[in-house]
Amino acid sequence: MPLWQIDIYPAENEIDREGARTSEEIHELGIGDDVPVVFARGFLVQGEIDGEQAQQIAQTLLADAVTERTVVAVAGDAVLSQPPAESSDIRLVNVLPKPGVMDPVAASTIGAARDCGFDVQSVRTMRKYWISGVDEPTFQTICRRALSNDSIEQVITGPLEMEQLDVGTAYEFELVRVPIRSLSDDELETLSREGQLYLTLVEMQTIRDHFVSLDRDPTDIELETIAQTWSEHCSHKTLAGRIHYRGIGADGTPGGDERQYDNMLKETIFAATQTIRKNLGDDDWCVSVFKDNAGVVTFDDQFHACFKVETHNHPSALEPYGGANTGIGGVIRDPMGTGMGAKPVCNTDVFCFAPPDTPADQLPPGVLHPRRVMKGVVAGVRDYGNRMGIPTVNGAVYFDKRYLGNPLVYAGNVGMIPVGMEDKQVHPNDLIVSIGGRTGRDGIHGATFSSAELTSESESLSGGAVQIGNAITEKMVLDVLMQARDRGLYNAVTDCGAGGFSSAVGEMGEDVGAEVWLEKAPLKYDGLSYTEIWISEAQERMVLAVPREKWDELRELCESEGVEAAILGEFKPTGQLHLTYHGQTVGNVSMQMLHDGRPPVIRDAVYEPPAVAPLDLPASVSAEANQQTLLKILSSLNVASKHWVIRQYDHEVQGGSVVKPLVGPQCDGPGDAAVIRPLLGSNRGLVISCGMNPHYGDFDTYHMAASAIDEAMRNAVAVGADPSKIAILDNFCWGYTDRPETLGSLVRAAIACQDVAVQLGTPFVSGKDSLNNEFSYFDDGGEKQTISIPPSLLISAMGQIADISLAVTMDAKQSGNAVFLIGTTKDELGGSHYCLSENRSGGQVPTMDVPVAKATFAAVHEAISARLLRACHDLSEGGLAVAATEMAMAGGLGMQLDLDAVADISAPGLSDISLLFSESNSRFLVELPLDLVDQFTPIFYAHGVQAARVGTITDDGKLTVTRSGANVLDIEIAAAKDAWQRPLDW
Numbered sequence: 001m002p003l004w005q006i007d008i009y010p011a012e013n014e015i016d017r018e019g020a021r022t023s024e025e026i027h028e029l030g031i032g033d034d035v036p037v038v039f040a041r042g043f044l045v046q047g048e049i050d051g052e053q054a055q056q057i058a059q060t061l062l063a064d065a066v067t068e069r070t071v072v073a074v075a076g077d078a079v080l081s082q083p084p085a086e087s088s089d090i091r092l093v094n095v096l097p098k099p100g101v102m103d104p105v106a107a108s109t110i111g112a113a114r115d116c117g118f119d120v121q122s123v124r125t126m127r128k129y130w131i132s133g134v135d136e137p138t139f140q141t142i143c144r145r146a147l148s149n150d151s152i153e154q155v156i157t158g159p160l161e162m163e164q165l166d167v168g169t170a171y172e173f174e175l176v177r178v179p180i181r182s183l184s185d186d187e188l189e190t191l192s193r194e195g196q197l198y199l200t201l202v203e204m205q206t207i208r209d210h211f212v213s214l215d216r217d218p219t220d221i222e223l224e225t226i227a228q229t230w231s232e233h234c235s236h237k238t239l240a241g242r243i244h245y246r247g248i249g250a251d252g253t254p255g256g257d258e259r260q261y262d263n264m265l266k267e268t269i270f271a272a273t274q275t276i277r278k279n280l281g282d283d284d285w286c287v288s289v290f291k292d293n294a295g296v297v298t299f300d301d302q303f304h305a306c307f308k309v310e311t312h313n314h315p316s317a318l319e320p321y322g323g324a325n326t327g328i329g330g331v332i333r334d335p336m337g338t339g340m341g342a343k344p345v346c347n348t349d350v351f352c353f354a355p356p357d358t359p360a361d362q363l364p365p366g367v368l369h370p371r372r373v374m375k376g377v378v379a380g381v382r383d384y385g386n387r388m389g390i391p392t393v394n395g396a397v398y399f400d401k402r403y404l405g406n407p408l409v410y411a412g413n414v415g416m417i418p419v420g421m422e423d424k425q426v427h428p429n430d431l432i433v434s435i436g437g438r439t440g441r442d443g444i445h446g447a448t449f450s451s452a453e454l455t456s457e458s459e460s461l462s463g464g465a466v467q468i469g470n471a472i473t474e475k476m477v478l479d480v481l482m483q484a485r486d487r488g489l490y491n492a493v494t495d496c497g498a499g500g501f502s503s504a505v506g507e508m509g510e511d512v513g514a515e516v517w518l519e520k521a522p523l524k525y526d527g528l529s530y531t532e533i534w535i536s537e538a539q540e541r542m543v544l545a546v547p548r549e550k551w552d553e554l555r556e557l558c559e560s561e562g563v564e565a566a567i568l569g570e571f572k573p574t575g576q577l578h579l580t581y582h583g584q585t586v587g588n589v590s591m592q593m594l595h596d597g598r599p600p601v602i603r604d605a606v607y608e609p610p611a612v613a614p615l616d617l618p619a620s621v622s623a624e625a626n627q628q629t630l631l632k633i634l635s636s637l638n639v640a641s642k643h644w645v646i647r648q649y650d651h652e653v654q655g656g657s658v659v660k661p662l663v664g665p666q667c668d669g670p671g672d673a674a675v676i677r678p679l680l681g682s683n684r685g686l687v688i689s690c691g692m693n694p695h696y697g698d699f700d701t702y703h704m705a706a707s708a709i710d711e712a713m714r715n716a717v718a719v720g721a722d723p724s725k726i727a728i729l730d731n732f733c734w735g736y737t738d739r740p741e742t743l744g745s746l747v748r749a750a751i752a753c754q755d756v757a758v759q760l761g762t763p764f765v766s767g768k769d770s771l772n773n774e775f776s777y778f779d780d781g782g783e784k785q786t787i788s789i790p791p792s793l794l795i796s797a798m799g800q801i802a803d804i805s806l807a808v809t810m811d812a813k814q815s816g817n818a819v820f821l822i823g824t825t826k827d828e829l830g831g832s833h834y835c836l837s838e839n840r841s842g843g844q845v846p847t848m849d850v851p852v853a854k855a856t857f858a859a860v861h862e863a864i865s866a867r868l869l870r871a872c873h874d875l876s877e878g879g880l881a882v883a884a885t886e887m888a889m890a891g892g893l894g895m896q897l898d899l900d901a902v903a904d905i906s907a908p909g910l911s912d913i914s915l916l917f918s919e920s921n922s923r924f925l926v927e928l929p930l931d932l933v934d935q936f937t938p939i940f941y942a943h944g945v946q947a948a949r950v951g952t953i954t955d956d957g958k959l960t961v962t963r964s965g966a967n968v969l970d971i972e973i974a975a976a977k978d979a980w981q982r983p984l985d986w
Contacts, residue, residue, distance in 0.1 A: 001121065003164055004054040005075040006043045007128060008063045009084065022129065026146045029369050030360035032138050038084050038130040042094075043109065044075060046165050047120035057120075061112050081159040083130050090132040091139060094156040095148045096124060102442050102468035102524070102538070122165045145360075145369065151318040152468065170526050175586060176220040180208045197227040206599045221531040221579055221587040228499035228535055229506055230598045232771055238737050239265040239769050241601030245747045248608050255608075261747075262600075268750040269730060269764050272757040279761065285725055286763055288422050293334040293495060294342070294415065295765025296422050297727050299800065300684055304422055306342050307798045308334040309412035309729050311770040316409040320368065320376025322468045326539050328384045328411040329469040333495035335415025336478060337542060339422040341485040341493055342415030344478070345654060345678040347385045348688055349395040350794055351377055351645075352408035352733075355637060356399075364405065364777040364785070373407050380469075381411065382648040387471035388478070391657055392649035393674035394688040398792075399637040400695070405775020405787040408733050410794050414688060416678050421485065424492035426508050428573040430545035432516060434496070435558055435565045436477040437540035439533055440524035442468060473540040480563045481542060489546065489554045496541035501568070502534050504543040506577060510595050513574035518581045520568050530581040545571060603737070607744030609700035615829055615843035617913055626881070626916060626961075626969040631979045632837040633878045633917070634885065639833060640983040643668060658685055658804045659719050664811035668981075669890020672718040672874055673797075675807045685807065687726075687799035689715035693877075696831045697791035699845035701745040705752035705793050706848040710921040712797040713762065713857060714874040718924060720807045720864050721799025723857035728757065729796040730767040735774050735788035745791050753793075759850040760857075808864055810873035812891030815955035817870060818930055819895060821880070822940065822947045823856055823923030825906035827914050833878045834917035846919050852945070853922040859943040860924055868936045871927035881916040881969065883925045884951075885959050889977040894954035899963035905946040912968050916961070927953055 010016050019039035026035045043062060045054060051072070058070040073079050083090045097103045106123040113120040129147055131139060148155045183191065188204035191197070199207075207226055211218050218226075232238060243264045249256020261267050270290055277284045287304050288296035294308035312327025328347060335342035354370035363369060368376075385392045390413070484490060496504045501521070505514050518530045524538070546554055551567070558565040572578070577594060579587035590597075618625075633639055643662060651660045659675035662668055673689035691711030696704035709728065717723050730753060737743040757764060773789045801807060829835055830843035863869055871891070875883045880902065888895045902915050910918070928936055933949070940947035954960075959976065961969035 001046055001048060001164065003044060003046045003075040003162060004049070005073060005077070005080050005160070006045060006054065006058040006062060007040045007071040007080060008042065008058070008068050009040045009071070011067050011069045014067050022146065025372070026142055028371055029146055031141050031146060032134055035134055035142070036132050040128040042126040042128055044124040044126065044162065044165060045113070045120055046122045047118065049118055049120065053118055057113055057118060061109065061116070075163070076159065076161050078159070090130050092158055093129040093131060093143055093147055094160045095127045095129070095153050096156070098152055098154050101152045102440060102470065104468065104470035104472070107470065108472070124165050145372070149319050152322060171529055173530070173581060175584070177217045178220055178223050179217050180223070181212050181217055183208065197223070199227055199230060202599050203230060206597065210593060210597065219587050221534055222589050224531055224535050225502050225506065225577065225587060225589060226594065228502045229594045231499070234498055234503055235598065236265060236769055237598065237601045238603070238743070238771055239732070239750070241603060243603050243605050243743065243747060245605040245744060247606070247744060247748055264747060264750060268754040269767060272754040273763040273765065275758050276761055276763045286727070286765060288339065289763065289765040292338045294338040295727060295729065296338060296417065297765060297798070299416070300682065302419055303416045303679060304419060305678065305686060305798065306335050306338050306415050306417055307412065307727065307729060307796070308766050309348065309410055309731050309794065309796045310334065310768050311731060311733060312409045312411060313406055313733065313770050313773060316373070316377055316407055317368070317405065320373045320407070321380040324377040324380030324409050324411070325384050326469040327409050328381045329471065329474055329539055330495070330497050331411045332388065332390065332413045332474065333497065333542065335413050335417070336481060337493050337495035338415065339417050340424055341421070341481050342417035343482060344390050344413050344415045345656065346414045346674070346676050346688065347390050347392040348412035348690065348796065349381050349392060350397070350410040350690055350692065351395070352398045352400065352403045352694070352789070352792060354399070354401050354404035354407070358401070358404065364775070364787070366777060367405055367775065370404065377407065377409055378645050378648060384469055384471045386650045386653070388475045389653045391651050391653050391676070393651055393657060393676060394661065394690065396690055396692060397642050397645060398692065398694060400790055402787060402790050406773040406789050408773070408789065408792060410731055412796055414678070414686060414798060426492045426512055426545040426571050427547070428512055428571060429548065430491055430571045431548060431551055431567050432505055432514060432569040432571060433490070433544045433546045433551070433554065433565055434501070434521065434568050435480060435542050435544065435563055437470065437473050437538055438522045438524040438564065439528065439536050439538045439541070441528065441532055441536060442538050469539045476561055476563050477540055477542055480558055480561045484554055484557060487553070489550045489557070490544040491547060492545040494543055496543055498537065500534065500536045500538070501543065505568070506594055508543060508545060509571050509577065510591050512571045513576050513591060514569060515572050515578040516569035516580070518579060518586070520566055522564050522566050530579070530586050534579065603743055604740045605744040605747045606740045607701070607748045609702070612830070612844055613842035615835070615840060617911060621913060623967045623970050626912070627971045629834065629837060629917070630881050630885065630969065630971060631976065633833045633882055634976055634980040635983050636833060636837055637983060639877050639882060639980070641668070641670065641981045642984060643981065644984045644986045655680060659807050659809055663809040664890035665892055669811045670886055672715040672810055673721070675719050675801060675804060677804050683803050683805065685801040685804040687716045687719055687721035687801055689797045689799070691715065691795045691797070692793065693831070694790040694792045695836070696845050697745070699830050701749040701791050702752040703845045703847050704791065705749040706756050707846050707921055708793050708795040709753065709756045709760070709762070710848050710853055711874070711876055712795040713760065713853070714922060714924065716797045716799040717857045717860050718808070718810065718872045718874045720801045721861070722801065723799070723854070723861055724761065726762050726797050726799040727765045728762055730764055731794040731796070732769040733773055733789060733792040733794070734769070734771050737771050749791065749793055756848065756850055760854050806864060806867065808869050808872045810871055810887055810890060812887045812893045812895065812927055812953050813870040815893060815953050816930070817927045817953045818933055818949050819897065819951035819953060820926050820928065820936070820947055821902055821905065821923065821950045822860060822926060822945060823875070824852070824920065824946045825880070825902065825910065825915060825918050825923065826920045827907055827910055828918050828920045829914060832917060832919045833882070834913065846921050848921045855943045856922045856945045859940050859945045862939050863926070863936055866935065868932045869926050869928050873925050875923040875925060876919065879917040879919050880925070881961070885971070885973070885976045887925060887927070888959055889973045889980070894956045894958045894960070894973055895951055896954050897951035897959070897961045899961060899968055901948050901950040905948045912963060916969065
């Protein structure tokens with residue numbers, strides 16, 4: 001069977017844009033300057049086709065006849081390796097996906113070629129680079145760091161000599177048993193580590209003792225199934241474990257707060273929601289919380305809204321594009337697998353990276369450059385969301401050098417589900433049906449790998465844990481699922497995510513039992529063992545519980561939409577998970593052992609925040625110095641515009657976007673939150689926001705968590721959300737929690753979540769944790785070095801707005817309008833962007849007065865509902881000075897502020913610096929016409945909230961701040977905007 005190679009180049013007089021981009025990336029990574037690169041993309045096509053047919057495929061399916069030219073030859077022909085330009089030292093590099101790695105373009109090419117009548121059997125995509133002008137070490141570094149990713153790709157230098165594509169060989173069945181009963185404790189730990197099970201010694205001992213009681217050793221698939229189910233990723237065993245906590249008392253006494261948790265997560269986060277729901281009584285608007293793939297709340301008489309945010313950190317560290325791509329794809333499947341299935345309506349994303357200007361020579365071994373990680377992650381989320389037709393409407397990007405070994409990738413999805421469809425129930429004798437993508441080796445050990453610490457060897461050892469997504473397949477699955485749901489063709493559904501079929505079928509059949517026929521799973525290629533089929537995390541798969549009488553109708557529906565469906569087994573009322581392969585039992589584990597047999601994690605937690613250190617501020621500061629400080633804050637990576645990221649996302653698809661990420665006349669101001677209309681026939685809206693500030697955790701994780709909730713709430717309230725109906729989600733990303741002090745910092749954050757949520761009446765409805773986010777390597781001296789992420793808690797909020805016409809944006813609207821500051825400013829510069837930009841340490845981290853915050857949110861909402869406000873912006877990073885600048889530059893106007901008026905509603909004795917740059921919580925800057933002031937101020941007095949007119953919108957293009965008649969700050973808005981946009985204007 002001939003193997004053809006098709007190379008595609010830019011046509012004559014067309015620019016080699018990819019070659020230029022690669023050359024620029026080599027420079028950005030610090031590998032080489034002005035390295036010439038010539039690029040071509042290629043396809044290896046195998047099938048019963050001749051040269052003329054290969055030319056037809058190239059010209060009609062693969063290339064643009066106007067802008068590209070093709071070269072077609074039998075693979076290995078010398079013409080394919082000839083450089084496109086003369087050079088004495090030019091070298092060819094071929095980059096191909098490794099066998100078994102998902103290749104969506106190749107899959108689409110096979111389908112298109114067959115639709116055209118060509119007998120194509122297999123396709124593999126490739127990239128070709130010609131590099132010149134570099135020495136051998138630089139060439140190897142370019143291949144490794146700029147052109148490929150060893151986790152998923154292979155590099156072949158020189159001519160590509162292949163006669164056929166490797167598509168797998170037939171699997172020869174051999175039942176594997178693991179002799180666990182005879183293993184010592186040391187041997188159990190070795191098995192856990194080398195087998196990528198990542199279970200503790202106590203857990204391994206429990207498994208050993210269980211099989212001793214059964215008088216047999218486990219098969220490999222039984223051991224893998226237990227490891228997947230018991231993984232940190234799937235069972236949240238640390239947060240749900242027994243913890244003895246000793247922390248600082250309310251009066252500051254070390255060890256004064258001592259608590260014993262049997263299930264820390266249940267007794268803090270869950271307990272907060274239970275308390276709130278009890279307080280709401282008949283007005284409870286929570287529908288389904290902490291029991292399904294996403295949290296569900298009421299929306300209107302016909303639909304509920306659901307929300308889920310996941311993390312995909314470890315895979316994104318190894319393969320940024322694939323990790324983020326499947327992160328967003330996986331979280332989209334969460335609402336799809338909630339209840340009887342929700343329709344996704346919008347995405348969110350939050351990223352944490354090391355600074356992109358990190359010198360390449362400072363990277364530890366095994367770490368990708370942060371710039372490459374950032375570009376890959378953004379592209380992965382962009383491509384999946386855009387291709388599925390789901391708008392990405394809200395998010396944030398944070399930078400800290402401690403994210404070097406472990407970038408954080410949070411991905412979220414909001415869906416709408418019909419009232420009455422929020423519950424599901426597997427019935428005995430239902431068929432187990434898989435729909436969607438085929439199963440391959442991608443994602444093997446993904447769940448257990450996500451629970452482990454990364455090391456410099458992770459890239460080579462755990463490459464199989466990385467998956468590549470195919471958004472088009474998932475869109476087709478979604479279309480089928482919505483039709484099948486509305487036609488009543490299944491009784492239950494869940495997504496196939498972490499752990500693959502192992503987790504999906506294991507969870508669905510927990511209360512019943514299941515028998516699975518593994519040979520029935522559709523495979524991408526031959527050669528998969530029964531265990532690989534079971535634990536693969538290949539993407540775009542859903543598992544359904546289908547009544548037998550509905551199977552034919554479901555199968556026909558799937559066929560009509562081009563979606564593959566297969567019966568994998570049936571749910572049997574045995575209480576057992578019975579796995580067979582061609583009729584032979586390969587695994588038989590009780591559901592009780594899987595879901596209730598894990599020994600509880602018992603840990604000590606200790607936390608004592610560092611004492612508040614004094615912050616040494618200059619006695620007096622000139623207006624020029626304040627201007628320079630403001631410019632430094634605006635141009636810092638955490639504050640600077642993220643327009644390079646935002647503009648890659650489609651915000652308009654589905655037609656429901658109301659308030660977008662960038663607002664103002666030029667659509668370049670930093671919006672506080674997104675507002676969408678999820679049902680186009682209704683004016684009721686959803687509000688999506690987030691809050692996070694990892695740097696506060698260096699001072700006190702309690703106040704970090706409280707501030708994150710405050711920020712998420714005030715962002716939502718700022719655009720019009722009703723604060724009495726905001727649901728929040730928690731995503732804890734922490735370091736190695738086996739250390740009591742690290743676990744203690746997490747427990748203290750969870751206590752804050754409980755305290756604040758209950759007082760605000762704001763329930764948690766879902767969440768996810770990602771622990772052990774640390775990276776270890778050995779330095780040149782042979783010493784082990786570990787990089788731990790800062791404690792990172794993301795709070796995501798989903799609010800509601802009764803009428804989208806009430807929505808308010810943050811951009812200044814009209815010269816002459818009054819500017820009011822709402823909320824009290826305190827001497828809280830600890831962890832602030834002022835201190836970061838001026839390299840100062842110490843100070844009090846922002847705290848939260850929850851009753852005041854609740855009253856403030858209610859007052860702002862009342863003012864917005866009365867249509868009194870033209871603009872509203874929350875005060876967060878950079879404080880008053882940054883908020884005022886952002887409002888002015890977003891509106892293309894100016895602003896004049898009087899610090900004397902600010903001081904009147906602030907803590908006594910604050911310096912100009914504190915008044916300008918303090919990041920105290922629960923504050924807003926609002927704009928309203930002068931003729932509405934008399935209606936506005938009584939609202940805040942009635943709520944007991946501080947509010948004062950502090951300035952005026954101007955048309956002079958300046959931010960001018962005075963105190964006692966003297967200028968404190970004077971800056972051209974154009975200069976501020978340039979400083980804000982330039983850092984990430986890639």
